[in-house]
Amino acid sequence: MKVIQVGIGGMGETWLRAVQRSPQVDLAGIVEIDAAIADAQADAYQLDRSLIFNTLPDALNAVKADAVINVTPPRFHREICVTSMSAGLPVLTEKPLADTLVDARAIVSVAIESGLLCGVAQNYRYRPLTQTIKAILDSGELGALGALQAEFYRGPHFGGFREEMAHPLILDMSIHHFDLMRLFLGSNAKTITARSWNPTWSWFAGDASAAAQIEFGGGLQATYSGSWCSQAFETSWNANWRFDCERGVLRVEDDRIFAQQLLSVDEGARGLASIHDDMREIPLMAMKREGQDYLLHEFCQAVTSGSSFATTAQDNIHTMEFVFGVMRACDGGETVRL
Numbered sequence: 001m002k003v004i005q006v007g008i009g010g011m012g013e014t015w016l017r018a019v020q021r022s023p024q025v026d027l028a029g030i031v032e033i034d035a036a037i038a039d040a041q042a043d044a045y046q047l048d049r050s051l052i053f054n055t056l057p058d059a060l061n062a063v064k065a066d067a068v069i070n071v072t073p074p075r076f077h078r079e080i081c082v083t084s085m086s087a088g089l090p091v092l093t094e095k096p097l098a099d100t101l102v103d104a105r106a107i108v109s110v111a112i113e114s115g116l117l118c119g120v121a122q123n124y125r126y127r128p129l130t131q132t133i134k135a136i137l138d139s140g141e142l143g144a145l146g147a148l149q150a151e152f153y154r155g156p157h158f159g160g161f162r163e164e165m166a167h168p169l170i171l172d173m174s175i176h177h178f179d180l181m182r183l184f185l186g187s188n189a190k191t192i193t194a195r196s197w198n199p200t201w202s203w204f205a206g207d208a209s210a211a212a213q214i215e216f217g218g219g220l221q222a223t224y225s226g227s228w229c230s231q232a233f234e235t236s237w238n239a240n241w242r243f244d245c246e247r248g249v250l251r252v253e254d255d256r257i258f259a260q261q262l263l264s265v266d267e268g269a270r271g272l273a274s275i276h277d278d279m280r281e282i283p284l285m286a287m288k289r290e291g292q293d294y295l296l297h298e299f300c301q302a303v304t305s306g307s308s309f310a311t312t313a314q315d316n317i318h319t320m321e322f323v324f325g326v327m328r329a330c331d332g333g334e335t336v337r338l
Ligand SMILES: NC(=O)c1ccc[n+]([C@@H]2O[C@H](COP(=O)([O-])OP(=O)(O)OC[C@H]3O[C@@H](n4cnc5c(N)ncnc54)[C@H](O)[C@@H]3O)[C@@H](O)[C@H]2O)c1
Pocket: 006, 007, 008, 009, 010, 011, 012, 031, 032, 033, 034, 037, 054, 055, 056, 071, 072, 073, 074, 076, 094, 095, 096, 121, 123, 160, 161, 172
């Protein structure tokens, strides 16, 4: 499969490496609006300069491709996705699907009307940690899941578009954790209460900290707290998690998974003593492909042989409605019902 990659800046490098590693995918062309970045990356990745274009239409006119990979900042996602599908090409786009719900819905409409795949890169799903958590929850060994908690604290200094966004934490980062909640709970957010704020020492223009309480289908509860302005005790990018189940608890801390099960309740102690098994650490499952490698393979299979792709734009609109619902709850102070 031949692809045009649009955007070869920060995250674009990760995709360039995934494309260069893939035995199934070749670069048909590259689009980069910043000449200095194009030049530096051409040297770093031995790219053919004759295949680097300024705009996607220029690349579409000049080279033959089967698909597009979009790694531009969110405000360009609608333009790139719609231009790709209008040219008859499926597209794999970075999250968030768009930077407004209107644009995200417009992309979904074009995907539905054209019948073309628009896949969204929710790469946090395709990590051994995530897949192991999902497998334990689905196995039923801890009984039914009732509630989960996630906490995320880091202090990255990115510069660039994130420092200008109204809700950088929620739209650019928590979107991964919210999408994982959908995966773990197997349902969509229904009601949301949330607050966001910007610490006095923040280097972001918009709110870099937030807390939210979310009710999912079936009454499942999720509690989230996070910050991109944390100055110490950072969590992993995957966040720390706690899953409260009918017969035990699963805890995820610093990318390690621990489980403890309830064995019995000591009636002799008037029901005040719960007897548990020893806490055990659960080894992470091995994956043949992870992250971008997984997504690129899944996308390639879907484009070339029509197999399914999990995080299509049609599916991802539920993650977008969730994310924008949290931002609306923060801005309006009211409970948001989706
Ligand atoms: N999934 C993840 O783990 C993850 C991690 C980081 C970033 N991202 C996402 O990747 C996307 C890009 O983020 P980034 O950190 O690489 O941003 P960036 O600003 O570092 O890089 C974006 C690149 O796109 C180029 N560009 C911008 N508009 C363009 C256009 N119209 N045509 C061609 N090139 C254009 C810029 O010049 C730049 O080189 C964002 O949507 C971001 O949320 C995802």
